Amino acid sequence: MSTVSASGSHPPRQEPGTLESTWRALRGRCPACGEGHLFGRFLKVAPHCTDCGQPFHHHRADDFPPYIVMFVVGHLLGYGIYVAETRFEEVPLWLHAMLWPSLAVGLCLALLQPVKGAVIGWQYGLGMHGFARASGSRVDERRTGGEVAAELRLGRPETAVAEPATPGRRDADHPRPLG
Ligand SMILES: [Zn+2]
Known part of the structure; x- marks a missing residue:
């Protein structure tokens, strides 16, 4: 569904709250309208929303998303390794060597895009950086x-x-x- 009129102007829309814009972007959707795609490729943010035209280049996610992902995955795996070592002492070493690196890579790849989206949606919701000026x-x-x-x-x-x-x-x- 496109809300862009033939003249290229956009009808006034209801601005979402910070939680709503964060939730939309976490799912890879435009934080402004919730319809268009936020990402052009895996972690490459699209220049603007294909549905409402909201520019995305204002975001300053930078290193924050991987920092969050490392924090979460590190704690999850750290606890997992601790439990495996203390409660299941008969777990063979080769299983440890296979399981934890695979889980680390898989979880990081799975979390990076939604976390980056959430950070951008959060910045949009708070009107940070250029997002404050993007909408009059x-x-x-x-x-x-x-x-x-x-x-x-x-x-x-x-x-x-x-x-x-x-x-x-x-x-x-x-x-x-x-x-
Ligand atoms: Zn949009």
């Missing part, structure tokens, strides 16, 4: 910390963030010191 209705209520700080400091919420700090250039807020 989210700008005012979901500003980033940097934008709020810039607004408090300069009183120019839209332009203060985009302006790079040009060496040698001084404005009214940072006057050239006298003498």
Whole structure:
């Protein structure tokens, strides 16, 4: 089902809550509409939703998903190895050597995509990074910390963030010191 009109504009949609957007993306769906696909390939995030057009390039999942996966899989396997060693002492060594590395690889491959999706959906739901600016209705209520700080400091919420700090250039807020 496509909600994109012939003119390319999108009808206003109900913004999902953070839990809803996280759950949608965990299942590999667009966090905004829940219909389009979030991933183009296994871990390659699509540039935008094929259904509603929501851009995905704002995400900053980076190393967080594999960190979560390593944490979860490490604890699961650590407990499993501990139980196997203490309760089933007759488990042969070759079985240990086959079982635990296979489980580690299998669990990591199975968890990486949903965990990465959940992280992206979570960032979308919180309006983090560029996701806050991607949807006009989210700008005012979901500003980033940097934008709020810039607004408090300069009183120019839209332009203060985009302006790079040009060496040698001084404005009214940072006057050239006298003498
Ligand atoms: Zn979508």
